[in-house]
Amino acid sequence: MDTLLSFRPLFDLFLIHLGFAYSQYIVLRAGAFSIGNVGLSAIGAYTAAILTVNYGLPLPVTLLAGAFAGLAFGALLAIPLARLRGVYQAIASLAFVQIVLSANLYAENVTGGAMGFSGIPKLVGTGTLLVFALATIHVMLAISRSRLGRAFDAVREDEGMAVSLGINAARTQAIAYMISGLLAGLFGSLEALHSYAVEPNQFGFHLIIVILSYVVLGGRRSVWGPLVGVALLIALPEISRPLADARIMIYGLILMAVMNFMPRGIVDTLVARRTRAANPEVRQAEVKG
């Protein structure tokens, strides 16, 4: 029982990062290469922290406010990013994250600056996190099976084809940005109300890289990809704990190895292999093509 309890912080981290991973996943699924969700998480986290500590608002209100702040900024971010494509979109969204980070550092009297915003009561436990994480997975599966998921896939695969079917690509991606913002804001709020303090650098380049690794390593098309990615990369440092100093190196080597041998990510590669086995024609076509 004691050992089980000792894994609880790790499980909490897994649940929070699962939410972050899905907020990244949903924009990639819609064909937008934005990494701005980390900035949106920061906005959600600070919104929830400030409303709780300075204004004493109850938990449901602060969570709602954090999620809505993420959604609103996500919608705003969608407008300029719609003009950009590919890596330019990624860099512009990176600039957005840096602007949020610097603004949080600068606005010391509101955010606490570099020292961070502390003294947040711990209002969120494993149960709450689990409920929100399960709800998120449900929503992701529902979207996949709906017209929205089909529109996301069409826009990602071939924008010209998607518009020829009457899909408004800019609007479709804007919806993805809003869902991403909602999740980022919500899980940012949960993070703030779970860990006593938030500080600006927590939502920076490092977190972007971690979250992107979850999604790309796990698989960025299947709903189960991010789940597998988060589970693996959160568990890895624990499993390799005996290796002490070499842990980071092992982590790096595993990222390299998985990408080398499963370039689409774990789940998507496995799905592709299974389809290929079930459809012998595919192999034929590949040989011909």
Added chain:
Amino acid sequence: MFLQQIVNGLVIGGVYALFALGFTLIFGIHKIMNLAHGGIFMTGAFIGLYSVQAGLPLWLAFILAMIGAGLVSVIIEVTAFRRLRQSGEVEFSALISSIGANLVLVSIAQMLSKTQVLRFPFDTFPVVIFKVWGLRVSALQLAMAVLAILLVAGLSWYLYRTGFGRQVRAVAQNERAALLAGIRPSVIYFQTFMLSGMLAGAAGVLVGLAFNSIHFMMGDPFLLRGFVVVILGGLGSVAGALVASLGFGVLQTLSVAYLSSRLSDIIIFGLLFAVLLLRPNGLFGQDEAGVLRGRR
């Protein structure tokens, strides 16, 4: 005073250029975003430092750092990217694979340095200040500027005046056509990654000397700046990256000197965001005409 800041900014900008040119070279030619570039830069600084500590003269340490960083860069190409090129999934998988490579480098440096901030011995570079027209220029700044100019000139000569360079540029324009014309890809990749790594290694030693601080995490902030410069300069454009680096160095120095250093990042990234909106392909980039949404 203002002019002094401009000079300081230009010198720093020159070092940024060394870092950014290597990054943009790989991106422009192979369409690979090498996130291990910061780690290669850091490796250069470490090799330079350990060579000096072993008693070698600085000039030799500098050359060893360049060669060492170049080789590390080539090893990363082979281990992190080579297989991915055939998979057709390079865009995303190369990002994560190079993050992995970066972590390996960072982890090795962390173990070697025991997480300490390291410094060059005090007298590694003579502390001499020249005064010209009321401006103070240290011998180190002068050396940095001269080396940056020499290396950038060397790279331009290589790319635009030699047969190898012509092949490299052919691959950048159309990899498939270049391959059909008999250019061997592995030779091209070896050259571009070697060059890119050597430039990063040089930048690493210079930055280590200039800020007198070498540590295993020093690559990350440079990687961020590298993005900015590459995008502003236009992908794969040597001249663009150079102009953007110098401008970036000056802008950063000025905003730190006259505004708060905490505002400096807001200004720089705000500017980057604005530039991208006005010119979706960068200041010097060409329109790639990928937009299908509206009527063109």
Added chain:
Amino acid sequence: MTDLVLEHVHKNFGGVIASNDVSMRVPAGRITGLIGPNGAGKTTLINLITGMLSLSSGRVLFGGRDISAEPADKVARAGMGRTFQNIRLQKEASVLANVMVGFHRHETCSLVAAILGLPSSRREDALLRQKAMALLGRFGMAGHADSPAGSLAYGHQRKVEMMRALATDPDLILLDEPVAGMNDVEALQLGRIFRELADEGKAILLIEHNMRFVQELCDHVYVLDGGRLIAEGKPRDVVADPAVITAYLGEE
């Protein structure tokens, strides 16, 4: 009746005239052909009609409404479906999924229902699945429902594109070389389907190289060369037109 009318449609790409004063009419209930040698500007014309390219001058009227300045997705929602000369499918997705995207403009369940997975969204999904299977049956493709689209033979991929275009339930269908890469039996089978669609009241614009197919199927044919219309009329008359013969032979 939703007719398509082009009035003096003109397009130049930085001095190169790709479409030169083209006026034509694609009436509902008919199959209209558009032929011409390679590089005559047929695909450019399709892109001008469907909103992928902007007109330099002239008008495109669809059901009496001027759509010349509308973006491609709006044109599609007005009831225009198309296929692509260079097949554009989601290659890894199943045939069924590829066809189902086509229903997009008719889906009615709310966004919230789709996101939350409410019963209305699930009912719609099941209904569309059935409708898609019916379409697959009509094209003799039911057996391929779960195959990845990219694994199919060329002719089958073209059929998937057509089913997807039909799923949008368009009033006008633009078919860009629909039987390229098919044998005569398959082409004939498709021709029958096209005729049925026209009889249902849809307008069809058929771009095709296969002259026999055009002659058998089209009610009226336009001939394009160098961006300009050089002939129009009944297929029989058009193929005998000296200008058309020169245009084609000149190419050889």
